[in-house]
Amino acid sequence: MSFASFEPWLYLxxxxxxxxxxxxxxLIIGIGYSFRKFSAFKSEFVGFGQYQAMLxxxxxxxxxxxxxxxxIASLFFQFFLGLGLALLLDxxxxxxxxxxxxxxxxxxxxxxxxxxxxxxxxxxIIGPLPHWLYALGLKAEPTNILSDPATAMWGPIIAxxxxxxxxxxxxLLAALKSIPSELHEAAAIDGATPWxxxxxxxxxxxxxxxxxxxxxxxxWIATFADLIFVMTEGGPAGSTATMPVYIYxxxxxxxxxxxxxxxxxxxxxxxxxxxxxxxxxxxxLVRHV
Numbered sequence: 001m002s003f004a005s006f007e008p009w010l011y012l013x014x015x016x017x018x019x020x021x022x023x024x025x026x027l028i029i030g031i032g033y034s035f036r037k038f039s040a041f042k043s044e045f046v047g048f049g050q051y052q053a054m055l056x057x058x059x060x061x062x063x064x065x066x067x068x069x070x071x072i073a074s075l076f077f078q079f080f081l082g083l084g085l086a087l088l089l090d091x092x093x094x095x096x097x098x099x100x101x102x103x104x105x106x107x108x109x110x111x112x113x114x115x116x117x118x119x120x121x122x123x124x125i126i127g128p129l130p131h132w133l134y135a136l137g138l139k140a141e142p143t144n145i146l147s148d149p150a151t152a153m154w155g156p157i158i159a160x161x162x163x164x165x166x167x168x169x170x171x172l173l174a175a176l177k178s179i180p181s182e183l184h185e186a187a188a189i190d191g192a193t194p195w196x197x198x199x200x201x202x203x204x205x206x207x208x209x210x211x212x213x214x215x216x217x218x219x220w221i222a223t224f225a226d227l228i229f230v231m232t233e234g235g236p237a238g239s240t241a242t243m244p245v246y247i248y249x250x251x252x253x254x255x256x257x258x259x260x261x262x263x264x265x266x267x268x269x270x271x272x273x274x275x276x277x278x279x280x281x282x283x284x285l286v287r288h289v
Contacts, residue, residue, distance in 0.1 A: 033261035043258065050262035060263065062238055063246040067267075069153060070160075070242050071222045077161040079214065082168020089169065090176045107166035115230030118159035122146050122231075146232055149239035156228045156240060160221065167217060175209040176202070211282035218278075219271050243267050 009016075037046045054060050089100050106114070122144050124130040130142035145151040179202060187197045225244035228234065234241035234249065241249070243263060251260035 030261045031265055033257050034265050036258040038255065038257045038259075046258070050259050051266075053259065054262060054266065059238065059241070059246065060243075063241050063243045063263075066153065066238075066240060067222055067242040067244075070157060070228070070240075071218060073153075073157045074160040074164065074221050075214065075218055077157075078164040078217065079168055079210075081161065081165045083172055085165065085169040086172035086176055089173050103169050104166045106163050107170075109163070111163065111224075111226040112230055114159055114163050115156070115227040118155065118162070118227075119146065119231045122155050147236060149237045152232055152236055152239045156231050159227050159231065160224070163227070164217065164221070168213060171209060171213045172206060175206050179205045208282050211278055215275055215278035215282075218274065222271060223267070 034050055035045060035047055036043045037049065085103050089096060089103070121127040121129045124142045124144055130139065130144060133139040133145075134142040139145075146155045183201050184197055187201050192200065222242075223244055225242065225248060228240050228242060228245055229248070232240045234245040244267075247260045247263050247267075250263065251257050254260075
């Protein structure tokens, strides 16, 4: 092998070593853990025993439902609010740079601080939100929604929407800037309304970007436990316990790293299947643009 053919791999070697060390090795170790049963002082090989245990675990079923609800609701509001902000920021107006800086600010705030701040806001003793909801007639009394199993999930969802909207706003705004202005001008000359221009010109160009951003954000939200753990720790009564939270509880409170690893492998498989579907949809959209 000549040096010319080996040289690119030499330049890539630091990145390859880092990826293998940070991603591949922990993945292999985690999969290996899923075939073992851990207790406080020992572990034993149980084969697919941990996966069989998942079939009869009602808490896992509840965590799956919570994860789906947490992911879908967060993604829905993040995407449409982000799209609206991107369309707004794509138009020139006075103070646009200030608004743009304010829109992107939540993305720079650490998730732990975001969760802590929103937990304070929902606290009726020190926060205004319960009193505003009471004044609007949305609640019978100014209580903390995080303490009610029926409404607790809405707290982390609202915090996550505030935290994640800038991601869609930034990426969709960049995609909007890449659309040739001549297409909008030609459509306007042909008599197309603003809605028709959005559907027939803007949306087809945004579709590939939407597909990849939705896929990435879905994966991040589904594996994101910071906000939930800071705000509710999975409670009350497990009403906000998503799969990442359940993995943490199983590994560090129940001290069963094997079962936690098995749940993590299940979540990994589900997200890989989801990503394969989204990538296929994106390729279809790219061919039609």
